[in-house]
Amino acid sequence: MTRDSLLQLLAEVERGALTAASAAERLASLPYEDLGHTRVDHHRSLRSGLPEVIFAAGKTTEQVLAIFTSLAATGVDVLATRVEPSTAAALLERNPTATHNPTAHTVSLRQSAPTTTGARIAVVCAGTSDIPVAEEAAATAETFGASVARLFDVGVAGLHRLLSVRDELCSAHAVIVCAGMEGALPSVVGGLVGVPVIAVPTSIGYGASFAGAAALLGMLNSCSPNVTVVNIDNGFGAAYTAVLIARASSRE
Amino acid sequence: MTRDSLLQLLAEVERGALTAASAAERLASLPYEDLGHTRVDHHRSLRSGLPEVIFAAGKTTEQVLAIFTSLAATGVDVLATRVEPSTAAALLERNPTATHNPTAHTVSLRQSAPTTTGARIAVVCAGTSDIPVAEEAAATAETFGASVARLFDVGVAGLHRLLSVRDELCSAHAVIVCAGMEGALPSVVGGLVGVPVIAVPTSIGYGASFAGAAALLGMLNSCSPNVTVVNIDNGFGAAYTAVLIARASSRE
Amino acid sequence: MTRDSLLQLLAEVERGALTAASAAERLASLPYEDLGHTRVDHHRSLRSGLPEVIFAAGKTTEQVLAIFTSLAATGVDVLATRVEPSTAAALLERNPTATHNPTAHTVSLRQSAPTTTGARIAVVCAGTSDIPVAEEAAATAETFGASVARLFDVGVAGLHRLLSVRDELCSAHAVIVCAGMEGALPSVVGGLVGVPVIAVPTSIGYGASFAGAAALLGMLNSCSPNVTVVNIDNGFGAAYTAVLIARASSRE
Amino acid sequence: MTRDSLLQLLAEVERGALTAASAAERLASLPYEDLGHTRVDHHRSLRSGLPEVIFAAGKTTEQVLAIFTSLAATGVDVLATRVEPSTAAALLERNPTATHNPTAHTVSLRQSAPTTTGARIAVVCAGTSDIPVAEEAAATAETFGASVARLFDVGVAGLHRLLSVRDELCSAHAVIVCAGMEGALPSVVGGLVGVPVIAVPTSIGYGASFAGAAALLGMLNSCSPNVTVVNIDNGFGAAYTAVLIARASSRE
Amino acid sequence: MTRDSLLQLLAEVERGALTAASAAERLASLPYEDLGHTRVDHHRSLRSGLPEVIFAAGKTTEQVLAIFTSLAATGVDVLATRVEPSTAAALLERNPTATHNPTAHTVSLRQSAPTTTGARIAVVCAGTSDIPVAEEAAATAETFGASVARLFDVGVAGLHRLLSVRDELCSAHAVIVCAGMEGALPSVVGGLVGVPVIAVPTSIGYGASFAGAAALLGMLNSCSPNVTVVNIDNGFGAAYTAVLIARASSRE
Amino acid sequence: MTRDSLLQLLAEVERGALTAASAAERLASLPYEDLGHTRVDHHRSLRSGLPEVIFAAGKTTEQVLAIFTSLAATGVDVLATRVEPSTAAALLERNPTATHNPTAHTVSLRQSAPTTTGARIAVVCAGTSDIPVAEEAAATAETFGASVARLFDVGVAGLHRLLSVRDELCSAHAVIVCAGMEGALPSVVGGLVGVPVIAVPTSIGYGASFAGAAALLGMLNSCSPNVTVVNIDNGFGAAYTAVLIARASSRE
């Protein structure tokens, strides 16, 4: 609620078009829907540019279905992440036009007009085992209308593999780099491109990788200044920010 | 070195305009300058859009002076961070047009044309003690041509202070949020704006803040999906990425 | 055993109403019951105002049944937490008037007169996944005679949801806030109310949430001075203290 | 700002007693004062029952003086914690009626009527080295009108020392326990009293005490359910909550 | 091999009673038996007073059987710890006079003469859930000929339970204290007795107990100077040292 | 690609034997094969002396088979580590001459001529439970043509077992030491030999071993200067480096 809309609402009260009680009501109840277990935030699309996304982990199939349906009914694009196969099946049964990406563990429903936003995002990963996280990022970006270049298995121990995809890297508006183990790839990629690099540590590794903590620390200490970091395995979060950047960069 | 420039160089060899030996030389020696202790990367401005920045901590005054001078000679904007007062004095003596921000511990030299990039960045901090980090971010952004709105001391324990600056927040192309202690502010700011929020944990706090680790963990686990994170006290890194975003967003 | 009761007992010895041997016996054996594996503390209700509570995790069904029966026989209200479904079934079979809250994993038996203590507690949680911990707190508080307002899914990324329940928050004698991820909610709630806020970090989250450690650290570093913290997922402990506060606050 | 005051304000607009612009102004500007570096929260006393407190660590003498003066001018009781000796001297010079507690590192100014709130707080500490933290708690509680019983050096390795002060412990409305090293004291005290115990881990200890982390973990895992915990060395925070509890408990 | 036995051996060489080759052989091959996967140390009983003990975790039933048999054949007392039920069954089938303690997860075979060593050890534990670790300690001590007083469920939140067993505590030559959660019990016990207390942190607890790390840190920081500590859940190690102490103390 | 080969390639362009376009192509595409999910690095054998090795953990049987086949087709020796039994069966069905080491979880295919490299490596482990890691090291070394002396169960608590194998230790070109728990063995071995010792912490242990972290820290802090360390349980990595050392040492 901006100052403008507040002034407008108060002006209605001033000129008698709205009672004080109604205005109080409206000021108090910003648009969310209370499902009992969850308060669905229909206002987010307005507020932050992208619709609310369902984090399905730790929710029952019934809860996910209810939130998905509540969001879908408003006409926005809907995305659920960390979806178990059985929940995915239930979502697709109820929403036949939705799409299930089993590697990314996502279910998405595009309802907006086919975008030609021009937003270009490169999703890079270091090893084969990082692909599920990279796919979560890619699926999220595509749901929100960006075009995605997937550049997989280009870890730093074989630099020539990375250097051979430099052109794709350099043509993106934002780059997402997923890596486990020592998490060195974002620093190297950051040195090659002139756009923001969003680093996603993955929980891939063993021993002293401590379930992604080593990669996380590596990325936070990156010597490339265009690198920012999200939580371990958080492909969705990286893509959310990358889409915001790429949309703004490609806007005309 | 892009594929295009490589093709061009090889074409010169093909048509005899360049010997193989010279081409090999040129391919091997990308433009950096070896000062003995440091290899100054004059190529970075070309490669990544912004010039190399001098991290002065742990370098002697002589080393900082040498690098600063080497960069300044190329005509780019020069920025040194974490500058001790005595080093700052030496830099200003040699470069009278440079600027010293003692709160931010930066010395900067603007040599480019006055930019009207239109890039707008909001720098937010939670408490009075976070100001030095916030100032490092602000000074960096201004050196690289962005206009900065400073919104200080708006921590979450008194929400009305934050809500009263909502308009300034919402008009920025990117928001930098510096906070120590529990590091909750980026999540709340992230819920209010529709642009990327770059969170900077600060080492402010005591006891179980563990020199910023608590704030860092809080920010990495933010429930706002538009939040990415940089290292503790790394105001410079946050601003670097924010400038990349704001420039691209304001470009026409 | 206070100095008064000690003097009284010694006076009985002095005037011959009690032998030295009996007095020694009584001084040595404060009222607990030894079940072999467990020493049931029947004295706690007298000593600390609330009866002993059974932490069922890591105990066999037989052990839990024995302690539950031992406590129930004394007429106090009985509460068991972290109860497995099969143990809950056994408890209800033996104690048909007991209540099982499957979300909270509690079994409780109210034997005291219906209280009109007037104690009011608000139980707040940040997300849908925090509900089991919040329910443990709510069930505990209700077993001990408090009335509970459940305010769920009001995380800080959508402040309007929290602000819309401000009235319920502000009318409680004590507020319990359960949150995982960054654990920012207690700070924000703490800034809105004038009563003690007891923060419960939950193990909800992923990656660098480190099973609740990130939320725990965030809460310990809260910038709101009316926030104290209990162990991760310890809804019971939060409610125990909240009941002590609310009872004292509502007493007339 | 409650719903009632909102309705009242809107009613004024409705009946023409207030213009829309003025109402917007008033809604937007909750009472805080912007000192440039700090936004002093004069509203807190109204909102949360106790005035804002100045955490002096990391602030310059000038900043502390400015905030202290700004608060003192409103007539509330003023408390500054973690005050360096030189800053304390400056505060006392400007505010001759203020009090400096050099062990607690506090400066306080009582401006309210002498309270007879009846609020009683026991401040317990395990060893001689914990006294500065305990004194910060005691000074805070006294500034806010509670009477304080100081029970120092009663660590668990000599139980008879603790048992000899049991009467003072049991007559308090809330108990604050400060302990370093293994942090066992709150559990033992918690078993002796029937009121909330607020545990303050101190950074006292060596080796594997890890600057208070061992004590903090011990307290969080207390087997006494009436124990809640604050940050390491945070005597102020413990006292703040203890005062809220004791005031409510002693109210008639 | 002591200097005395070395001199004796060399003297035999000197007087021709032993060839150089045989002496070299004997010096090189101290008595152990190579089972391929394991080198059984038959010499330990001679060297350190107590026979080698089999840590069965991570070994196959076949490996445990082989080592057990190898040791039993030498006539010493044999103890296996962390024995799975199926392995225990196999051991008992082959060694019908061995004893299986299913709570302690031990199998033991007494072959020495019934000792009247007089060694007395008290095994204390804080809660019902700590009993398996306490039983491992008790079973170990009994296998090595000590008499054991089991004092279970005497945690510090109900001091009267502990104080009521003070006599048994004070009559032991060494005390073993097993506790999880905050690990406070060894400090309190250490203050009550005049003999060494060996503290065993258990992995019992939840949340920030971090699988026993909180209890471990608490015990290492004990303010009672007669407390030493062993690894988490290491009831065996505690008993091994307690037996060495109690044997020496009861020797006449 | 060395400067020599670059000069040669450019010389071909200079004399017209190669077009600029072809040269650009060749410079960009170093030899790797893109399987979609994986970019197989056929060039590694040339670049670093030993062929690429397949880390099978986290890869599907299909992916492992594809990579194994792709590598085998080039004629190099092929090694897969961390192979599940079902994957091993599939690899052996397709490659009947391959060898499966079930303790080491490796599958290897020797295709090079029987080496008589003379490279000698000692693989030492502290306890029976460390054998799987030690076997991974041994299998790797043997696949790459070294001869291996296995010296198992020679932990430091029974020094005579270690001293009895000193001759085998001292005749190796490099020594690999695998140990869990306190990780003391590499220091002791390091003091006995004059060649590099590569320490492998294993995840064997319990309680405060923290899944190998204690052993890792112990090894990093070794007081023997000829000790370097690899990741927890990383027998493969230790052997890889040991082979490089032993090959170079035995070369004539």
Add this chain to the structure above:
Amino acid sequence: MTRDSLLQLLAEVERGALTAASAAERLASLPYEDLGHTRVDHHRSLRSGLPEVIFAAGKTTEQVLAIFTSLAATGVDVLATRVEPSTAAALLERNPTATHNPTAHTVSLRQSAPTTTGARIAVVCAGTSDIPVAEEAAATAETFGASVARLFDVGVAGLHRLLSVRDELCSAHAVIVCAGMEGALPSVVGGLVGVPVIAVPTSIGYGASFAGAAALLGMLNSCSPNVTVVNIDNGFGAAYTAVLIARASSRE
């Protein structure tokens, strides 16, 4: 206070030899002396066999002097550890017969008859830098009447140094082993002797020794079962327990 003394006291009341009031007084006031900042525990010598010891770190010279004087007046042996040089000078000025060990940072005053307890303790350390901690242990043991064998600089990287002092090791009733870095020495010593080994991790080391945490973890995970552990740098605590063991072992 044992049951016997309680019965005796109560019998006096029964036969009129003691009033109830006096008995209550005596029961409540176990013998400690309240110095204001400290409650000196004169009862400890009676309760636990050894007098209270003053931990001087974090106490003012005045406080240390007051406690030292209070203890000395009772005729027991007095020991102060972690004494700053200036405090040591003050103690010696007031107590001319006291002894200052500047390496150990102790001041001790022997007042008991020259003991011929026969208690023998070996104090071992790994390197020259561990000597201060080892000396604190030695000084403590000597103050309490044990004879001490100092075996310094016998780290595991040169086993022959350790083996050459095996005779002294094997003749002690208890062994104290101080080591930093990897903390391997107690395991090796534990394998050589048949008495309890008390391990003291020292904060000696650098990098990943983490101020003694690596050594501490190593010692807790020792594979020698006769090793127990005290806090980092806690030479005093190790000696306290070693004296208890050695006294009991040498008693006739």
Add this chain to the structure above:
Amino acid sequence: MTRDSLLQLLAEVERGALTAASAAERLASLPYEDLGHTRVDHHRSLRSGLPEVIFAAGKTTEQVLAIFTSLAATGVDVLATRVEPSTAAALLERNPTATHNPTAHTVSLRQSAPTTTGARIAVVCAGTSDIPVAEEAAATAETFGASVARLFDVGVAGLHRLLSVRDELCSAHAVIVCAGMEGALPSVVGGLVGVPVIAVPTSIGYGASFAGAAALLGMLNSCSPNVTVVNIDNGFGAAYTAVLIARASSRE
């Protein structure tokens, strides 16, 4: 002492050339010299190929001088690391032919014949601030007779700097890589060369670098299999092993 020399010694006893007593003496006393505080290990040169090195940190100038002199007198090459300037001055005064490297904090004395070992080591570092650690490695390697190529400031954010020194890298027998911050450089270097890479994490960095822990974890998780790791800032240890490798590799 090998089996051969043992046999020889025993043979002397057999034929009467040596008394049993003398043989026992000789077997017990391997050659070290006891300076009281330190047992200088003159045997190490024989045992492990390189002489003992003095770690001067935490030793007094007198102790360092005594050990240096003791070693120098035997004619070996002597190296002291972590030498304070004042200690260095004292060493040079007594040993005028010794060399002080102030950046490396080393003092070394070459006494062996000028080696033409041919051992070649590359010492690489990521940034200017890593140079002291890199110099410690270089000085150590040179003292032990290797020739060193210093390749400084070639961090991964500017790959062209690293690629331009590839020839020097590839001609070394072993490569030492020193890096702080994210510690990514060893992985990249490891992918470029075919010899062992010894990674040295440095304590350079800030915030979440945690004094080198982030770099350490990164290096332990390196995806390049030819990387092994030493302790943080341990340039000496890296060089010691590198020299062993390079000497063996260059031997003919």
